[in-house]
Amino acid sequence: MTTGQPPRRRPNPGERQRDPERTRARILDAAKVEFGAKGFAGARVSDIADRAGVNKQLISYYFGGKEGLYTELNNQWQQVSAQLSSADQPLDALVAGYTLSALHDRDMARLMVWANMSPTDAPADTGQEREFLQAQVEDLRRRQEAGELPADLDPACVLLALFAAASATVTLPRTAAAICGAAAGSDDFVRHYADQLARLVRHLGNSGADGRPGSQRDGQA
Amino acid sequence: MTTGQPPRRRPNPGERQRDPERTRARILDAAKVEFGAKGFAGARVSDIADRAGVNKQLISYYFGGKEGLYTELNNQWQQVSAQLSSADQPLDALVAGYTLSALHDRDMARLMVWANMSPTDAPADTGQEREFLQAQVEDLRRRQEAGELPADLDPACVLLALFAAASATVTLPRTAAAICGAAAGSDDFVRHYADQLARLVRHLGNSGADGRPGSQRDGQA
DNA sequence: GCAATAATCATCCATCTGTTTGATTAAGGC
DNA sequence: GCCTTAATCAAACAGATGGATGATTATTGC
Numbered sequence: 446m447t448t449g450q451p452p453r454r455r456p457n458p459g460e461r462q463r464d465p466e467r468t469r470a471r472i473l474d475a476a477k478v479e480f481g482a483k484g485f486a487g488a489r490v491s492d493i494a495d496r497a498g499v500n501k502q503l504i505s506y507y508f509g510g511k512e513g514l515y516t517e518l519n520n521q522w523q524q525v526s527a528q529l530s531s532a533d534q535p536l537d538a539l540v541a542g543y544t545l546s547a548l549h550d551r552d553m554a555r556l557m558v559w560a561n562m563s564p565t566d567a568p569a570d571t572g573q574e575r576e577f578l579q580a581q582v583e584d585l586r587r588r589q590e591a592g593e594l595p596a597d598l599d600p601a602c603v604l605l606a607l608f609a610a611a612s613a614t615v616t617l618p619r620t621a622a623a624i625c626g627a628a629a630g631s632d633d634f635v636r637h638y639a640d641q642l643a644r645l646v647r648h649l650g651n652s653g654a655d656g657r658p659g660s661q662r663d664g665q666a
Numbered sequence: 667m668t669t670g671q672p673p674r675r676r677p678n679p680g681e682r683q684r685d686p687e688r689t690r691a692r693i694l695d696a697a698k699v700e701f702g703a704k705g706f707a708g709a710r711v712s713d714i715a716d717r718a719g720v721n722k723q724l725i726s727y728y729f730g731g732k733e734g735l736y737t738e739l740n741n742q743w744q745q746v747s748a749q750l751s752s753a754d755q756p757l758d759a760l761v762a763g764y765t766l767s768a769l770h771d772r773d774m775a776r777l778m779v780w781a782n783m784s785p786t787d788a789p790a791d792t793g794q795e796r797e798f799l800q801a802q803v804e805d806l807r808r809r810q811e812a813g814e815l816p817a818d819l820d821p822a823c824v825l826l827a828l829f830a831a832a833s834a835t836v837t838l839p840r841t842a843a844a845i846c847g848a849a850a851g852s853d854d855f856v857r858h859y860a861d862q863l864a865r866l867v868r869h870l871g872n873s874g875a876d877g878r879p880g881s882q883r884d885g886q887a
Numbered sequence: 888g889c890a891a892t893a894a895t896c897a898t899c900c901a902t903c904t905g906t907t908t909g910a911t912t913a914a915g916g917c
Numbered sequence: 918g919c920c921t922t923a924a925t926c927a928a929a930c931a932g933a934t935g936g937a938t939g940a941t942t943a944t945t946g947c
Contacts, residue, residue, distance in 0.1 A: 463894050463943050482785055487707030490935060500896045505936060555783070561840045562779065564703055575844040582845060595869050601846045602862035608841055609834030610827035616837040617830055619782045623796040624803060624829075625822045641823035648816050649869065684913055684924050711905055721926045726906060 469507050471497040473521070476514050481552030484559040485515055522557055523573070525550070530577040536585070536607075537646040543611040544639035548632055554615045578604070593650045603649070610642055690728050692718040694742070697735050702773030705780040706736055743778055744794070746771070751798040757806070757828075758867040764832040765860035769853055775836045799825070814871045824870070831863055 461467075475497035479488040490511050494501030508514040529546055547554040585600035594603070614621050614635055621629035628634050682688075696718035700709040711732050715722035729735040750767055768775040806821035815821070835842050835856055842850035849855050 461944080465894065468894080484705060484707060484783075486705060487784075489933090491933095502897085502936080502938095503895070506894080511935065558783065558837065561838050562705075562776070563708070578841070578845045595865070597865055598869070599858070599862050602859050603866065605834050605838070605842055605845045605859070606831035606863060606866065608845075609831045609838055612838065613826050613830030616779065617782050617826075617833065620799070620829055621826055624799045624826045637820070638823050638826070641820050642827060644816070644818055645824065645827065645870070648819070649866070682914080686924065689924080710903090712903095723906080723908095723927085724925070727924080732905065 465507075468497075468499055468503060471499060472504060472507060472514070473518065477518055477550075477552040477556060480515060480518060480559065481555035485511075485563065518553075518556060519560060522553055522560075525553065526557075526574060530574070536581075536588075536650075537643040539581075540607050540611050540646055541639040541643040543608065544614070544635065544642055547612075547615050548635045548639075551615070554612070558612060558616050588650070595649075607642070607646065610645075611639075614638060686728075689718075689720055689724060692720060693725060693728060693735070694739065698739055698771075698773045698777060701736060701739060701780065702776035706732075706784065739774075739777060740781060743774055743781075746774065747778075747795060751795070757802075757809075757871075758864040760802075761828050761832050761867055762860040762864040764829065765835070765856065765863055768833075768836050769856045772836070775833070779833060779837050809871070816870075828863070828867065831866075832860075835859060 472493065475493045476488070478496060479493045482488075488511075490501050490504055493514070494504060504510065504514055508517055525546070529542060534542070582601050582604055585594065585604055588594055589596065589598070589600055594600070609616070614629065618630060625634060625638075693714065696714045697709070699717060700714045703709075709732075711722050711725055714735070715725060725731065725735055729738055746767070750763060755763070803822050803825055806815065806825055809815055810817065810819070810821055815824070830837070835850065839851060846855060846859075
């Protein structure tokens with residue numbers, strides 16, 4: 446052994462070597478990556494700590510354990526989500542923005558999908574997101590009555606379809622790669638895809654004109 | 667203890683009490699449910715065995731362990747998938763059928779999404795599914811040239827969006843519930859949603875006529 | 888400078904989890 | 918009716934994992 450001691454990280458001048466804020470942030474970032482990649486059950490606290498470059502005990506120290514860390518990230522997402530939601534922009538911009546959020550923070554987006562699929566966690570949405578979504582449904586319904594959307598479509602279903610489509614690069618990365626080539630994960634592709642979705646939404650809006658009146662409400666049981 | 671021995675399952679007359687086929691099937695079914703609900707990392711071998719009503723050792727006996735069991739299910743999915751894919755039906759029917767597959771076997775559908783999001787497994791798609799998807803892209807492109815699809819849309823992106831939308835009830839069950847109410851998980855809703863998606867696809871097709879030629883290829887970098 | 892405190896670390900520990908082992912027994916051929 | 922074989926099970930095992938303990942040391946207020 447040439448190096449008896451792993452050289453303790455020498456703090457750059459002006460940089461504290463103990464910095465709770467920085468440590469917390471590092472842990473959160475690392476956790477986002479790990480949870481995002483493997484989900485809650487698949488992620489390992491040791492891996493998170495290693496990635497953050499800190500002792501794993503600090504996860505208990507700062508967040509009260511794996512679960513607390515996960516919860517903290519979920520809260521963090523709710524804030525991001527609220528920002529995405531708050532601005533009342535036209536639908537095409539909303540969908541595109543949602544798609545692009547995967548660009549700014551892909552791990553967080555992945556995390557949200559894991560959470561969405563997992564049965565155990567998040568006792569219940571605060572209702573905040575639910576409210577926003579239902580407001581969007583109402584908005585869509587108004588546009589539909591104004592003729593911007595074919596009359597035989599259920600606004601709720603359209604909105605659900607759009608959100609799912611916006612999440613595509615996150616929820617179905619492999620399928621995306623199979624359809625669009627290996628570059629499907631690249632930032633450029635995500636931008637391209639977001640733009641395409643916005644166009645698609647606009648086309649849906651246009652097509653309201655030519656929508657044959659048809660059976661105004663068929664389907665379902 | 668009133669019952670010294672848990673009464674060994676009495677075989678109904680004409681029913682063997684040892685039946686490898688049956689046992690294998692029971693394990694596979696149970697595994698589908700557990701893996702579908704919690705993903706590979708979250709599922710527990712004990713839970714699978716309990717659900718199947720067999721000793722957990724049989725999982726090693728029949729499938730060589732947890733991983734082997736998972737692999738077996740993935741193969742099983744590939745067959746189902748191939749069936750869904752093979753019939754060359756119009757796009758709206760394809761999308762609706764894909765959506766409805768969640769109805770026939772929701773757990774399997776969930777399993778596929780977990781697999782799609784997980785980094786580690788499935789060394790690579792056999793290419794079979796990839797082939798099918800790219801053939802669909804080509805088909806879409808032809809229809810586009812025939813004027814059935816707005817000229818400024820990228821067929822690959824449209825296909826990806828449609829597949830993601832078709833998977834919505836599986837990938838975003840919570841969001842679905844938030845948008846469409848608690849019934850979002852019910853069979854009736856899935857049917858309704860599939861119908862709606864088919865309509866949406868048809869509207870996209872129609873709107874090809876009114877699609878302003880616009881910039882034939884804008885966006886991206 | 889010095890003491891108090893907060894941040895960090897190395898080590899240990901209980902528990903959980905997937906797999907292995909070895910015994911038991913139903914099924915099927917002779 | 919035996920005897921081999923394959924199916925099943927109960928118990929034990931080894932490794933991993935998340936969390937706890939106690940010691941160490943930087944930071945800060947004085």
